[in-house]
Amino acid sequence: MWEYTDTVKDHFLNPRNAGKIEDADGVGEVGSLACGDALTLYIKVDEGIITDAKFQTFGCASAIASSSALTELLIGKPVEVAEKLTNKDIAEYLGGLPREKMHCSVMGQEALEQAIKNMRGEAPSKAEHSHEGELICECFGIFDEEILRAIKDNDLKSVEDITNFTKAGGGCGKCIDDLDRLLRESTGEGACPTPASGPAFPAQGMTNIQRMHLIESVMDMDIRPTLQADGGNIRLIDIDRETVTVEFMGMCSGCPSSKITLHNLVEAKLREKVDPEIQVKEGQ
Secondary structure (H helix, E strand, O other), X not given: OOOOOHHHHHHHHOOOOEOOOOOOOEEEEEEEHHHOEEEEEEEEEEOOEEEEEEEEEEOOHHHHHHHHHHHHHHOOOEHHHHOOOOHHHHHHHOOOOOHHHHHHHHHHHHHHHHHHHHHOOOOOOOOOOOOXXXXXXXXXXXXXXXXXXXXXXXXXXXXXXXXXXXXXXXXXOOOHHHHHHHHHHHHOOOOOOOOOOOOOEOXXXXXXXXXHHHHHHHHHHHHHHHXXXXXXXEEEEEEEOOEEEEEEEEOOOOOXXXXXXXXXHHHHHHHHHOOOOOEEEEOO
């Protein structure tokens, strides 16, 4: 479903600078496990130069690759230069990201901003923003200020763009009208609440992008932890309407009971929480 560059694949399979800096000069935390993506960035600074950067992330392949790329972009740079890095720089370093995954690069930029503020004593390490704006997306905890900034910084033109860059609207879809309103307020142009690319799925009342994010969320929150408890793991390979392709890893890989797990856990959970018509198959 998603076309990843060789650089993205490399940083996902061989992440650079993963881990924690115990005596970090700045720490930035963004996202949350409840939202399906979380990133903690650590930076070490000496005489104004970022001498080390490490990350810990919970998320998809793009989140890991974006975090890895971010640390590579930071190490050796003066803080004044590093703080000008944007999500576009992260995506360009990786040779591009699918638009549905651009929110991963945005998360990296936000973590960097928090880490630098924390280093300067301007913010706590925990990115519990004291938002003064309006909570727009309850599913992912996205406020209007974040959405308006994403629209401006990335020249977003549609509601689907907003979902791709912020995840807002990728859950229940109740905030779609608010996203459309914010888009019109920001750009002065009309916008259709329903994303232009891809029809809605009538049975669930979800758009393609909402359906995709919901599947990812169920995988992260309901399926993966169960497998990890037994020493296994699972990777989402593709989503093609009602067909979801996954790969088992760790203890689950090649396990004689993998077919039972595939249907009794993975398929059953996705049918329960996403779509009763979903079919799950194993791939590589």
